[in-house]
Amino acid sequence: MPLKRRAFLKMAATSLCALPLGIKARLVYAGQRIELTLQPEQRAWFGDSYQPTRLWGIDWEVLRLKQNQPVEIVVKNHLPEATSLHWHGLRIDNAMDGVSGLTQQAIEPGEEFVYRFVPKDAGTYWVHTHHNTYQQLARGLYLPLIVEESTEYPVDQDHLFVMDDWRLNSDAQLDLKSLGNMHEWSHGGRMGNVLTVNRQIKPGIKVRAGSRNRVRVFNVANSRIMATEFSGVDAWICAKDGQPLAEPVRVEGPLVLAPAERYDLIVDIPTDWQGERPIYEVSTQQRFACAFWDVLSTNVATRRDKPVALPQNPLLNLSDRSADHHVQLMIEGGAMGGLRKAIYQNKSMGVRDLIQHKQIWAFNGVANLPDEPLLTVRSGDVVEIEMNNNTRWPHGMHLHGHHFQADSSRYQEGVWHDTLLMERGEKVVIRFQAGLPGKWLIHCHMIEHQAAGMVTWFEVSA
Ligand SMILES: [Cu+2]
Structure with a gap:
């Protein structure tokens, strides 16, 4: 049994604000070329009573880019494993999407890879590993990414609130x-x-x-x-x-x-x-x-006015467009899900065999990445995916390279998402306009679910 959260709270050192060695404060857009180093990191979360917790990370606290300004980001891998970086929520070229084995080769230890793109949407995004993700994300390999609006939004301060959930053992090291x-x-x-x-x-x-x-x-x-x-x-x-x-x-x-x-x-x-x-x-x-x-406490004048909207990003208004494609995505499997069989690597397998291969979830009867895409569409087409969560578990469904709207009761109509929480048994239709050509993933962002089968892809042609 893992230790309970409360036990760790008691042990925690009182708020250590200084950044650990090797982490720089805020990487602000500084011309066209930026360097990120992926490296081991230590956090003295529990004061002197424990060794610092050893994590993996990136040598900046936050990366800030400017909307519509092209960047070249040189990613240096100083970790002992290969990896790749996904720019979560950015609508950029498929070759820059950072999915190892699909859009690029993994970056080997000691090697580097240059990500080049133009962030066309301002807003709050993040960069994270997309290689052995269930291990590397658990070790902390991610970085918040902000794309600044071209006109400054009127607030006194801009804060990050990045929530993470770590599994530590009794030595306060990653379990x-x-x-x-x-x-x-x-x-x-x-x-x-x-x-x-x-x-x-x-x-x-x-x-x-x-x-x-x-x-x-x-x-x-x-x-x-x-x-x-x-x-x-x-x-x-x-x-x-x-x-x-x-x-x-x-x-x-x-x-x-x-x-x-x-x-x-x-x-x-x-x-x-x-x-x-x-x-x-x-x-x-x-x-x-x-x-x-x-x-x-200071004498800042109170603002009682309702905040104004942020400037919209260049997304197509879908309300007056009918769908060019409509496909079903049946989500099955998991504990108490009654999954009997699924296709894995082109072979039909029963549950026992699937578990041998560490698979237990399926999209449309297929566990893990199929050879064939869920659908092939043209850039500019309007696509509807009817997602049916036929499992006993909630899921956070993520679409790469695209934002979508959903008829979910949990969110207001017209809100854009790149990730959507779906409750057990829930059915949701998502709508989006196919963007840049390439191979784009759809997966559950509960990363263990993705590793155990909840991932497919669609293809956009020019
Ligand atoms: Cu899931």
Whole structure:
């Protein structure tokens, strides 16, 4: 049994704000060429009583690019394993999508790869490994990525709120023995016992009383669905998965995020606050403070006006377009799912054989990446995928290289997503315009589910 979260909370050193050795603060767009080094990283989460926790990471705290400015990002692999980087949510050339084995060869240790693209959408995205993802993401190989709007949005401060879920052993090191546990793969995925925000345990987010803040909330966990409660503040959602909402929507109740989902919030801090005010994670029975507002009392004038919408990104309005294609995606398998057989690597297999190959989930009767695409479409076509979650588990469905709209009851109509939480038994139709030519993945972003079968692809031709 993994240690319980509470045990680790007790051990945690009080908010260490300094960046660990080898991590640089904010990589701001600095001309055309940027270098990222993938490297081992240490975090002294538990003070002097334990060895620092050894992770994998990238040598920056955050990467900030500018909308419509071309970049060349040289990624140097100083890790002991091959890897590749996926630019999650960016609509860029397929050859830059970073899926090893599909869009590029993995970057070997000591080698480098140059990603070249133009970020055409402003917003909140992230970069993460797409090679042995269930292991490498669990080790922490990701980086928040912000594409700045060309006109600055009016807030006093812009904060990251990157939530992660780590599984540590009693030595406070990554519990690597539990990677690949088939029981977890067939259930909700691999859950951690330590929650961090911005790679820190219970950090303070420095704000001024009465200020208006943009807070970019990410769930970068392998599989845990997070729920964050920002109580006592006025908060609005102004973007989902990087894409602005037509009108900001007030946050009512906890903000629920499937792995890989992001929300941009506008948060007004009350004028009479000072000192520490907790922010809670409430997805489990163990409601606890995962971070706090560290409020400096000042005489900032209160803003009582509703926040304005962010400028829209160049996405096609789908409301007056009928679909050129409509396909079904039946999601099956998992524990208590009644899956009897599926095709894996072109062979029909019973469940026992599938489990031997570490497969237990299927899309349309096929476990893992098929040779043939789910569908082939032309760039510019409007596509509908009817996703049917015929399993006993929630899933976070992610489409590479595209944003889509969904008829899900959980979200407002017209909201754009690159990742969508689906409840057990739920059916959702997603709609999008096929973008750049190439091979694009559709997969569950509960990464153990993806590893165990929940992945397919579609092809866009010119
Ligand atoms: Cu899933």
